[in-house]
Amino acid sequence: MSKRGDFEAVRKDIAKLMHQPEYDDGSAGPVLVRLAWHSAGTYDADTDTGGSNGAGMRYEAEGGDPANAGLQHARVFLEPVKEKHSWITYADLWTLGGIVAIKEMGGPEIPWKGGRTDYVDDSKLPPRGRLPDGAQGSDHLRFIFYRMGFTDQEIVALSGAHNLGRCHSDRSGFEGAWVNNPTRFSNQYFRLLLSLQWRKKRLPNGVEQYVHYDEDSEAELMMLPTDIALTQDKSFRTWVELYARDKDRFFEDFSKVFSKLIELGIVRDEDGKVTNADNERGGYHA
Template sequence: MSPHHDYDAVRKDIAALLHMPDYDDGSAGPVFVRLAWHSSGTYDAETDTGGSNGAGMRYEAEGGDPANAGLQYGRAFLEPIKKKYPWITYSDLWTLAGVVAIKEMGGPDIPWQGGRTDLVDDSKVPPRGRLPDGAQGADHLRFIFYRMGFNDQEIVALTGGHNLGRCHGDRSGFEGPWVTNPTRFSNSFFKLLLQLDWQPRKMRSGNTQFVYVDPDAEEGEEPLMMLPTDMALASDPAFAPWVHRYAEDKELFFDHFSKVFAKLIELGIQRDAQGNVTNTDGSLGGYVSAPKKSDTPTGPPRARL
C-alpha cells in the first residue's frame, strides 16, 4: 500500500454519491453496505478462503451467485469512483463504501484499513452457498456465521444491518423494508422485531415472510416485513437476550455493530506490524488493482436474501 493513496478523497466522493433519488428509497447507501457485507461474508475460517480480499464478485463464479442478485447496481454505482481513482482496488473500494455509507446514514464509525489486493483470475473465488438464506432458521444462521468465526452475540449485532434497505421480490423472493426509515441507521430493527405483531405471509415466490400491517396505514402504504431468520433471533434462547439488549440500548448496539462489521471486512486479511496487507495473489503480489469494469449493471436475477 503506497503512502500516496488518498483514501480520504475516496471517502468524500463515496459520501457525495449516496444520494440517488431514483434508486430504491433515494439512497445507494444500503446497497453499498450489502456489497461490503456480501464481498466479505464468503470467508471460511477452516480453509482460510473467501472474504473481502480479492473482490471475487467481479467474476461470474461469485458475482453470479443468486445470493448476490441486485449487487450489480451497487458495483456499477461505484464505477465513476474507480475511474477517478484507478489505483484503488475493488476490494478496498467495496468495503470502504460500506463503512462510509453506514456513517453517512447515522451509524457508528467503523475502523477500516486499506491495502486489499484484487484477484488476478477466478481460481481463488470461493464456492457458492456461503451466504445466509433468509428463509431458514437459527441453526442455519449458526452454520453460516460460525464458519466465519462469529459467536451468537456477533450474529445478532450483524443482523442489525437490517435497519437499512429492503428486500426485492424479483431478487430474493422477499418484499419490503424492515423499518419505516430504511436509509437511517438505528436500532429500530430490534425494537420493531419485539414490539409488533408479525404475521406470516406466503409470497408469490413460494417464500414465507412475516409482515406487520398497520391498521392506521394509508391506502397502498407498504407493510413492514421480517425474514424467517430475523424471527429466529427473537425466539432462540441464546439470540433473544441480545435482541432485547440492543432494542433497549442504542449505544451498546452501535458499539457492538462497529466492532463486528470491522471484523467482518477484515476476515482473511493478513497484515504486518505496520498494517500493510501481506496477502498476495498469483505471481503479481502486492497491491494489485483490477482494471475498471463497465458502468452498466449486470448480474443474477434472483437471490436468497
C-alpha cells in the same frame, strides 16, 4: 485522480454518490452496505478461503451467485469513483463503500484499513452457497456465521444491518423493508422485532416471510424467517433485547463486528500492512 493512497479523497467521493433520487428509497447506501457484506461474508476460517480479498464478485462464478442478485447496482454506483481514483483496488473500494454508507446514514464510525488485493487466487475462491438463506432458522445462522468465526452476540449485532434497505422480489424473492425509515441507521429493527406482532405471509411467488401492517405509515413492514429466528432462540434473544433497549451499545458492537467482517482473511503486520495480498498482481499497499 487523487494521490495513490489518499483514501480520504475516495471517502469524500463515495459520500457524494449516496443521494440517488431515482433509486429505491433515494439512497445508494443500503445496497452499498450489502455489497461490502457479501464481498466479505464468503469467508471460511477452516480453509482460509473466500473473504473480501480478490473482489471475486467481478467474475461470474461469484458475481452470478443468485445470493448476489442486485449487487451490480452497488458496483455500478461505485464505478465512477474507481475511474477517478484508479489506484484503489475493488476489494478496498467495496468494503470502504459499506462503511462510508453506514456513516452517511447516521451509523457509527467503523475502523477500516486499506491494502486488499484484486488478484484472484484460484485456490481461495469460495464455492457458492456460503451466504445465508433467509428462509432458514437459527441452526443455519450458526452454521453460516460460526464458519466465519463469529459468536451468537456478533450474529445478532451484524443482523442489525437489516435496519437498512429492503428486499426486492426480483432479487431474493422476498419483498419490502424492515423499518419505516430504511436509510437511517438505528436500532429500530430490534425494537420492531420485539414490539410488533409478526404474521406469516405467503407471497404470490410462494416465498414465505413475516409481515406487520403499520397503521401510521400505512405500509407493510417485513421480517425474514432468519430475523424472526433471532427472537425465538434463547441465546440470540438476549442480545436482541439488549440492542433494542441500548442503542449506544448496539452502535459500539456493530462497529466492532462489521470491522471484523471486512477484515476476514486479511493478514497484517504490526504496521497494518497486508502481508497476504499479492501486490505484484494487482494489489496495493497503503
